[in-house]
Amino acid sequence: MSVRDLIILGCSSQQPTRLRNHGAYLLRWNQEGFLFDPGEGTQRQFIFADVAPPTVTRIFVSHFHGDHCLGLGSMLMRLNLDRVNHPIHCYYPASGKVYFDRLRYGTIYHDHIQVIEHPVSKEGIVHQDGAFTIKAKFLDHGVDNVGWRIQEADTVKFDKDKLKAAGIRGPQVKELEAKGEIEIDGKRIKLEEVSWVRQGDIFTSVIDTKPCKNAVSLAKGAKLLLCESTYLEEHKDLAHSHNHMTAKQAAAIAKEAGAQKLILTHFSARYRDLKPFVEEAREIFPNVDVADDFKRFDFPLQDFLLTQK
Known part of the structure; x- marks a missing residue:
């Protein structure tokens, strides 16, 4: 069976800490490697995670705040250095095209790889083939910011x-x-x-947003929901003023969407202990865990009996 897992390469927010790098998330799913929001240092995190960078086939940038994109240029240069022979598809909000170009061409290097850009200007399906359908919706973060829903084809x-x-x-x-x-x-x-028909599994990434209807829509029926929870309830006012969410708000989205499992991430540097995030979220949604650098979450196929229910 092909590898199916989510690897946390970083889970901090704007400021990295001694224990948590800028965010970056690698979803290995069958023959694809989906890399989300490669923050600063992502290339090195691959080494510590013992994963080869050429695993990456598609890169998603939710928005162009630095902690979500500063590793993009170095990742593309690394894939270029490795001379990958498969195309690298890059998805990002169209309004950030200038930042994408600056990151990609920020230094001198010989360009050998094929980068296929998918600037997102409107919501809906941004990619579809016989294996996956990728949908995008805009979230509520004060800047153009895209959430992603990836669904494999029914079989x-x-x-x-x-x-x-x-x-x-x-x-x-x-x-x-x-x-x-x-x-x-x-x-x-x-x-x-x-x-019988095995319905395709769904993965959803909702990073950097206030609670909003589009977050729920993207997460509808997701087998795995990766969702930002920058703050705890005691700092709920900060979450609102900075266009972010608390762990409880993320849990409420998972519950309303009928997701199967929730992974909390994008933690403010003010928190050392992540256990309170799980405790607060479990008051609303029981199947929850926290991201942590180099933690892996299996994404297995559903078995026959579960699918038949």
């Missing part, structure tokens, strides 16, 4: 017992999948009679 799964009972075997299975029905001994068997 048809066959019930071996039903195939056997119907007498369908070998190449006939592929024929049935392609045509939707097949005739066996004078009887027509439809695809849905011997199969």
Whole structure:
């Protein structure tokens, strides 16, 4: 089975600490490596995480505040140095094109890689293929800031017992999948009679925002929701004035959206202990954990029984 996990390369907010680097998040999902908000030092964090940078296939920048993008240039230069032969897709708010260019071309180097830009100017689907659909929505942070929803394609799964009972075997299975029905001994068997659909999993990234409807929309039914929770409730006023959220507000979004698991991140440097974030969030949403540098969260396939419910 292909690797499916979320690796925290950094979880601090504007100011890094001795223990927490600027934010950066790598989602390894089948054959893709989705890198979100590469802050300063991301290239080095890959070394400590023991992950090869060429794993990255797509880079997402939510907005162009420094802690979310200062590692972009060095990551592209590293991929260029490694001479990756796959294209690097970059998604970012279109209004930040000037900052993207400054980061990409901030130093002298020989450009060998293929960078495909996807500046986002309107909400909706920004990429779709046979494997994934990527959607973008604008969040509430005072500047153009994009949240991301990645959903894998649904897949048809066959019930071996039903195939056997119907007498369908070998190449006939592929024929049935392609045509939707097949005739066996004078009887027509439809695809849905011997199969079931595994709905594609959903990952959502909501970083830097006040609570808003678009955050809930992006997180609807997400298997894994990575969400900012810069402050605790005692600093709720700071969260509002700086266009951020508290752990409880992030938990409320997860609950309303019906997400399966919530990962809190983007912590203010004023906090050393992250346990209170979990404690406050669990008052509203039970399945919650906190990001921490180099922590990994598995993102496994759902099993048959869970999918069937």
